[in-house]
Amino acid sequence: xxxxxxxxxxxxxxxxxxxxxxxxxxxxxxxxxxxxxxxxxxxxxxxxxxxxxxxxxxxxxxxxxxxxxxxxxxxxxxxxxxxxxxxxxxxxxxxxxxxxxxxxxxxxxxxxxxxxxxxxxxxxxxxxxxxxxxxxxxxxxxxxxxxxxxxxxxxxxxxxxxxxxxxxxxxxxxxxxxxxxxxxxxxxxxxxxxxxxxxxxxxxxxxxxxx
Amino acid sequence: xxxxxxxxxxxxxxxxxxxxxxxxxxxxxxxxxxxxxxxxxxxxxxxxxxxxxxxxxxxxxxxxxxxxxxxxxxxxxxxxxxxxxxxxxxxxxxxxxxxxxxxxxxxxxxxxxxxxxxxxxxxxxxxxxxxxxxxxxxxxxxxxxxxxxxxxxxxxxxxxxxxxxxxxxxxxxxxxxxxxxxxxxxxxxxxxxxxxxxxxxxxxxxxxxxxxxxxxxxxxxxxxxxxxxxxxxxxxxxxxxxxxxxxxxxxxxxxxxxxxxxxxxxxxxxxxxxxxxxxxxxxxxxxxxxxxxxxxxxxxxxxxxxxxxxxxxxxxxxxxxxxxxxxxxxxxxxxxxxxxxxxxxxxx
Numbered sequence: 001x002x003x004x005x006x007x008x009x010x011x012x013x014x015x016x017x018x019x020x021x022x023x024x025x026x027x028x029x030x031x032x033x034x035x036x037x038x039x040x041x042x043x044x045x046x047x048x049x050x051x052x053x054x055x056x057x058x059x060x061x062x063x064x065x066x067x068x069x070x071x072x073x074x075x076x077x078x079x080x081x082x083x084x085x086x087x088x089x090x091x092x093x094x095x096x097x098x099x100x101x102x103x104x105x106x107x108x109x110x111x112x113x114x115x116x117x118x119x120x121x122x123x124x125x126x127x128x129x130x131x132x133x134x135x136x137x138x139x140x141x142x143x144x145x146x147x148x149x150x151x152x153x154x155x156x157x158x159x160x161x162x163x164x165x166x167x168x169x170x171x172x173x174x175x176x177x178x179x180x181x182x183x184x185x186x187x188x189x190x191x192x193x194x195x196x197x198x199x200x201x202x203x204x205x206x207x208x209x210x211x
Numbered sequence: 212x213x214x215x216x217x218x219x220x221x222x223x224x225x226x227x228x229x230x231x232x233x234x235x236x237x238x239x240x241x242x243x244x245x246x247x248x249x250x251x252x253x254x255x256x257x258x259x260x261x262x263x264x265x266x267x268x269x270x271x272x273x274x275x276x277x278x279x280x281x282x283x284x285x286x287x288x289x290x291x292x293x294x295x296x297x298x299x300x301x302x303x304x305x306x307x308x309x310x311x312x313x314x315x316x317x318x319x320x321x322x323x324x325x326x327x328x329x330x331x332x333x334x335x336x337x338x339x340x341x342x343x344x345x346x347x348x349x350x351x352x353x354x355x356x357x358x359x360x361x362x363x364x365x366x367x368x369x370x371x372x373x374x375x376x377x378x379x380x381x382x383x384x385x386x387x388x389x390x391x392x393x394x395x396x397x398x399x400x401x402x403x404x405x406x407x408x409x410x411x412x413x414x415x416x417x418x419x420x421x422x423x424x425x426x427x428x429x430x431x432x433x434x435x436x437x438x439x440x441x442x443x444x445x446x447x448x449x450x451x452x453x454x455x456x457x458x459x460x461x462x463x464x465x466x467x468x469x470x471x472x473x474x475x476x477x478x479x480x481x482x483x484x485x486x487x488x489x490x491x492x493x494x495x496x497x498x499x500x501x502x503x504x505x506x507x508x509x510x511x512x513x514x515x516x517x518x519x520x521x522x523x524x525x526x527x528x529x530x531x532x533x534x535x536x537x538x539x540x541x542x543x544x545x546x547x548x549x550x551x552x553x554x555x556x557x558x559x
Contacts, residue, residue, distance in 0.1 A: 060350070
């Protein structure tokens with residue numbers, strides 16, 4: 001197995017110390033840091049997403065894989081920055097106002113990072129005005145709104161409306177969370193919906209690449 | 212108390228929602244009421260009367276224990292909701308009751324004065340409380356399940372410490388509620404589920420679930436039994452059969468599960484003298500698409516299926532039914548739909 005193949009497997013298995021060491025070894029062997037991301041880390045997280053979708057693994061396994069990826073990125077990032085390599089796309093994400101739940105939102109952020117997005121996480125219980133000001137500040141390609149409670153779905157409606165009417169730079173809006181459906185996404189004028197974190201990564205790439 | 216009370220209610224075809232929040236928010240000053248034990252007790256009595264039940268179910272406010280713990284650590288009240296620990300905090304031995312906890316105890320005392328009502332207490336479970344105290348509780352618990360110890364991983368050490376501190380805060384509150392007259396207490400462990408614990412990991416070795424969920428719960432069950440207070444165990448999270456089997460060993464008088472479970476199949480997993488409660492998908496009551504007719508259909512179907520099992524069952528809500536501004540009437544009409552629709556009583 002090559003070092004990149006071992007790194008791929010270490011991320012899938014959630015072995016964070018191995019992932020860090022293997023990322024360092026790959027650099028020491030002369031691998032390009034961008035290639036390490038593109039040929040080991042991104043495919044590993046895509047494989048994790050597929051296994052999650054097919055119920056081969058569950059949320060905890062997905063999170064430990066993300067932790068391993070983060071460890072590897074800790075080694076790679078200084079080199080990526082020095083080489084001027086940054087993720088092509090930026091995404092904002094947050095749970096809408098009134099909703100303190102953040103597991104789903106965190107999982108989507110994990111999968112977006114695994115798809116090589118730069119992700120700005122606004123946290124939970126985020127007012128619409130904060131989404132608007134963050135969009136103006138960071139000019140993301142994508143914004144993700146999460147809600148767990150049916151009672152906070154109106155806040156999602158309000159946030160989409162605020163983003164659309166505030167004269168923000170053009171941005172794709174994705175919505176998701178336990179009570180959210182494609183029908184709801186269409187009704188509120190969102191650009192995309194995903195039923196789970198793994199699908200959210202695929203949908204995000206499709207949306208930004210079609211823009 | 213005796214579990215015969217609940218068995219008799221089930222046998223008589225009793226139904227009830229966890230619906231005190233609905234009644235509370237019909238008052239103009241709910242924020243003041245939750246700080247006033249006498250008035251809060253009045254609302255609980257009002258809910259019991261409104262829903263024609265002897266079980267006086269309080270508010271399911273699962274934020275009280277976190278508030279008590281953080282205030283005891285010296286955090287300002289304004290930071291309680293969003294605060295997560297990233298390092299082991301210095302938590303004092305004595306965790307004082309908050310004003311809302313004292314009001315909840317006052318409400319219990321008020322209910323206890325009313326003949327014919329069963330005063331029921333409420334608390335979050337230790338594992339669920341711990342999950343509210345850290346940003347990511349899932350990863351360290353999973354890592355602990357792989358055999359990594361607190362000495363080897365600071366995040367594992369943090370969740371273990373917070374679990375123990377949370378359990379202390381809960382015991383303190385439980386004792387106060389018992390002292391105030393609770394004859395049963397509902398312990399809510401909604402985070403003990405398939406999101407926080409990997410079924411794949413548990414299939415190989417379930418010791419992490421035992422350590423983080425079951426052992427603290429057994430200590431709580433022991434405390435309640437010592438005071439002859441009944442345990443009503445509630446977990447509306449998505450569960451595996453194995454989790455249900457484990458919860459069934461707690462000696463609870465009543466088990467309350469979410470709508471993701473098929474209660475008629477769970478009847479095979481739980482002792483025959485443990486009442487199964489709830490299960491209607493009340494979290495969907497807020498959605499317009501979920502109609503009164505659909506509530507009635509599901510209620511009739513659930514009653515019929517549970518009747519066929521012969522297992523003691525009380526029809527009700529999978530969780531607390533919240534009042535939502537502008538939707539109060541619609542939600543209440545759905546509660547009334549399952550409370551009043553015709554259907555076979557449980558034949559047990």
